[in-house]
Amino acid sequence: MTALVKQCNNLKRAAEVLGTANTKSKNEALKEVAESLQQYTDYILEENAKDIENAERNNMKESLIDRLRLTKDRIEAMVDSIYTIVDLKDPVWKSNDVWTLENGLTISKMTVPIGVIGIIYESRPNVTVDAFALTLKSGNAVLLRGSSTSLHSNRALVYAIREGLKNSSIPEDVIGFIDDADRSVVKEMLTLNKYIDLIIPRGGKELIDFVVKNATVPTIETGVGNCHIFVDESADLERAVDIVENAKVQRPGVCNACETLLVHKSIAKELLPKIHERIGKKVELRGCKDVQSFIEVKTALEEDWAEEYLDYVLAVKLVEDVDAAITHINRYGTKHSEAILTESFTNSNKFLRQVDAATVYVNSSTRFTDGGEFGFGGEMGISTQKIHARGPMGLNELVTVKYTVVGTGQIRK
Structure with missing residues (x-):
């Protein structure tokens, strides 16, 4: 024995x-x-x-x-x-x-x-x-x-x-x-x-x-958490910046930290510079070509969309609409925690119903996926x-x- x-x-x-x-x-x-x-x-x-x-x-x-x-x-x-x-x-x-x-x-x-x-x-x-x-x-x-x-x-x-x-x-x-x-x-x-x-x-x-x-x-x-935040065209942008910062920066080494930011193309010109200004000095941003036309960031490669960095790195991509965001998340996500920032009831409901993940958020940081935060005392x-x-x-x-x-x-x- x-x-x-x-x-x-x-x-x-x-x-x-x-x-x-x-x-x-x-x-x-x-x-x-x-x-x-x-x-x-x-x-x-x-x-x-x-x-x-x-x-x-x-x-x-x-x-x-x-x-x-x-x-x-x-x-x-x-x-x-x-x-x-x-x-x-x-x-x-x-x-x-x-x-x-x-x-x-x-x-x-x-x-x-x-x-x-x-x-x-x-x-x-x-x-x-x-x-x-x-x-x-x-x-x-x-x-x-x-x-x-x-x-x-x-x-x-x-x-x-x-x-x-x-x-x-x-x-x-x-x-x-x-x-x-x-x-x-x-x-x-x-x-x-x-x-x-x-x-x-x-x-x-x-x-x-x-x-x-x-x-x-x-x-x-x-555990594995390639978590996303999608900022819809109707989102409150000031609030969105706060949420993205919290989800990425507060504790980047945990599984509920945001690893990919998806942005509706119609608000990219206004939102991306705000994101870059708020977290760009601390977080390495990696973006698609469309993102690079608005802010100066490293080029995101295909493997970046599936990466759980657990570090001060954030992949950023522009998408056409909520449907494109859902498609991207269901392809690259790890079924952990996903969030939509929006003022549209229709889009929030679609996101909640169609995103395949254990926890799905509307207008909140992904950092709350935690037994203690849920009132379980731990997990x-x-x-x-x-x-x-x-x-x-x-x-x-x-x-x-x-x-x-x-x-x-x-x-x-």
């Missing part, structure tokens, strides 16, 4: 205990963990500093270092998210669907935990806390495998979590952590169907493709597929169903 199998066996046993734990016990455990994170803040920051130092030494780009960096405020935000999850309704053993057949059998469709959930993720240490808190409240054990770039940070966070659990009735083994950067361990994890019920990859395209290709355990794809990731869960995955996406059938001696004829 390998070390990983042994850990997964412990997780499976812990999941059986957790799956029937009451809401009070789970909430008390979460509160203990929140207090532990506060208690160990200095230690967590010391360990995070080691990861930051290594990242800078390896010339990691600024936007990705920002994803990696922890501060007292960011740790406090993790704590706040735990308390938000505490206040949310327990998703386990609920039913809105009960019926009685003519033969007297009463059938209930009940929500139950999935079991053991494995999550493989990159850089962002806050995922460690989000994943733990959401899985515990939904009655699932969790196996964490972060990236080597955040190893010190994740190790410290898991230590603080387990210390908090020691003061609760929930077993420490509901959380597992792969403290090994060897990719062969990940391959082993992806095939442990006997112990793991679901794998969630959270990161870039390379990671997600690797997991989907190698996993025998069921997976939910998340396991943002699902871009169409089976079971789509969009930010919170508590209600981490349960499955069980049919209970109660009879009085019925037999089938």
Whole structure:
């Protein structure tokens, strides 16, 4: 039995205990963990500093270092998210669907935990806390495998979590952590169907493709975000500039940042210089030939339309109308988050109905696609597929169903 199998066996046993734990016990455990994170803040920051130092030494780009960096405020935000999850309704053993057949059998469709959930993720240490808190409240054990770039940070966070659990009735083994950067361990994890019920990859395209290709355990794809904003001819241009700036600049290294700006050709002369003036010094703009006739930018190549930059780069293209914008997005988008800025009800409704994405916005930044912003307390990731869960995955996406059938001696004829 390998070390990983042994850990997964412990997780499976812990999941059986957790799956029937009451809401009070789970909430008390979460509160203990929140207090532990506060208690160990200095230690967590010391360990995070080691990861930051290594990242800078390896010339990691600024936007990705920002994803990696922890501060007292960011740790406090993790704590706040735990308390938000505490206040949310327990998703386990609920039913809105009960019926009685003519033969007297009463059938209930009940929500139950999935079991053991494995999550493989990159850089962002806050995922460690989000994943733990959401899985515990939904009655699932969790196996964490972060990236080597955040190893010190994740190790410290898991230590603080387990210390908090020691003061609760929930077993420490509901959380597992792969403290090994060897990719062969990940391959082993992806095939442990006997112990793991679901794998969630959270990161870039390379990671997600690797997991989907190698996993025998069921997976939910998340994360890759080639997100667009389309500025329609009727848009409020001043507001549009503010929204584009926020969607691109606030945190460019995250999956809900805008990567491509589509502009209705009739407003290009007025809007493009405003965009260039506002963000052009910080963001490298890459435009089609039509864009270059209005502002001086680098030439956008075909591959730019499909790129998730995660950096201070924005592709810009002029389009004929809302239909052309929808066609472009459905061709190059990753089904994550897409936005239209418009004062036209007809165009906004068409965009909402026809764009194929997990989250579609009207007159808003794409940066709101986030479990915390949606009121979920956190997220396991943002699902871009169409089976079971789509969009930010919170508590209600981490349960499955069980049919209970109660009879009085019925037999089938």
